[in-house]
Amino acid sequence: GDSKIDLLIGGMTCASCVHRIESHVMSLRGVESCSVALATSSATVEFSPTIIGPRDIIERIQNLGYSAELAS
Ligand code: 9UX
Secondary structure, eight states: OOEEEEEEEEOOOSHHHHHHHHHHHHTSTTEEEEEEETTTTEEEEEEOTTTOOHHHHHHHHHHTTOEEEEOO
16 A cells, blocks of 8 residues: 554454454455554554545544544
8 A cells, every 4th residue: 555554443352343343444445454453452554545544544443433543
């Protein structure tokens, strides 16, 4: 991807949360990869900035019931 963001995710309590977030974020047009880590409550997302932006990605995760913010 052309752009990459690191996110802090709140509210993940089991491994299924990881797969749930990854599959939803991966389904967004413009997202190329999404790797969620339960141990560090974080996610790395690669995307094409001409198609989607951090705001949309964060909003999608929040809509699933988790908190999400830029880590850096
Ligand atoms: Mo596990 Mo996560 O039962 O939203 S899927 S807590």
